[in-house]
Amino acid sequence: MILVYDVGEKRVNKILKKCRQYLTWVQNSVFEGEITEGNLKKLKMELNRMIKPNEDSIIIYTFQNTKYSNRQVMGINKNYLDIIV
Amino acid sequence: MILVYDVGEKRVNKILKKCRQYLTWVQNSVFEGEITEGNLKKLKMELNRMIKPNEDSIIIYTFQNTKYSNRQVMGINKNYLDIIV
Numbered sequence: 094m095i096l097v098y099d100v101g102e103k104r105v106n107k108i109l110k111k112c113r114q115y116l117t118w119v120q121n122s123v124f125e126g127e128i129t130e131g132n133l134k135k136l137k138m139e140l141n142r143m144i145k146p147n148e149d150s151i152i153i154y155t156f157q158n159t160k161y162s163n164r165q166v167m168g169i170n171k172n173y174l175d176i177i178v
Numbered sequence: 179m180i181l182v183y184d185v186g187e188k189r190v191n192k193i194l195k196k197c198r199q200y201l202t203w204v205q206n207s208v209f210e211g212e213i214t215e216g217n218l219k220k221l222k223m224e225l226n227r228m229i230k231p232n233e234d235s236i237i238i239y240t241f242q243n244t245k246y247s248n249r250q251v252m253g254i255n256k257n258y259l260d261i262i263v
Contacts, residue, residue: 095239097182099206100253120235121184121207137252144253150205151252154180156241167222167236168185168229 094133094156096124100149107143108151111136179218179241181209185234192228193236196221204255 096116100108112118115136116126128136133155140151156162181201185193197203200221201211213221218240225236241247 095180097205097208099208120182120237123182123184123208123237137250140252146253149253150255152205152208153250153252154239155248155250157247162242162247163240165222165238165240167225167238168231168234170235 094126094128095154096151098122098149098151100144100151104143104145104149108140111139111143179211179213180239181211181236183207183234183236185229185236189228189230189234193225196224196228 094116096112098108098112099122109118112124115128115132116124119125133153137153144151179201181197183193183197184207194203197209200213200217201209204210218238222238229236
């Protein structure tokens with residue numbers, strides 16, 4: 094799955110920390126990861142409690158089968174740098 | 179397809195403008211859209227010329243069939259607001 098967030102500055106750190114528990118940070122406000130249905134439900138419940146629904150936005154894309162999807166990176170692959178540094 | 183970018187402040191406006199030519203802006207640094215293979219190639223070439231490969235990062239996710247993908251929004255759906263305002 095892919096998760097992208099756009100939340101108020103005050104909530105960024107909490108959201109980031111929560112997402113990191115379940116997913117891999119890949120770019121600025123983007124996470125990727127394989128997640129069970131149960132954990133996805135849990136993550137969504139927890140995020141729902143954190144966000145301001147009239148200010149923040151989180152979009153979650155899930156895929157039945159990654160076989161049909163493709164990922165291309167232009168420029169640096171920040172996550173790898175993040176791991177190295 | 180989904181396009182996410184994380185680029186230096188100086189290049190944000192140019193990248194944004196370029197992506198808007200082909201895709202729909204949905205959140206902070208996220209675009210979505212259906213795009214032909216020819217236009218994707220063109221967009222990638224143009225973005226490649228704009229980014230600093232050792233500082234910026236753009237990830238493009240493409241899907242053979244959107245039938246297998248799902249999109250969930252939590253909080254506001256910024257793009258719709260954007261269209262209304």
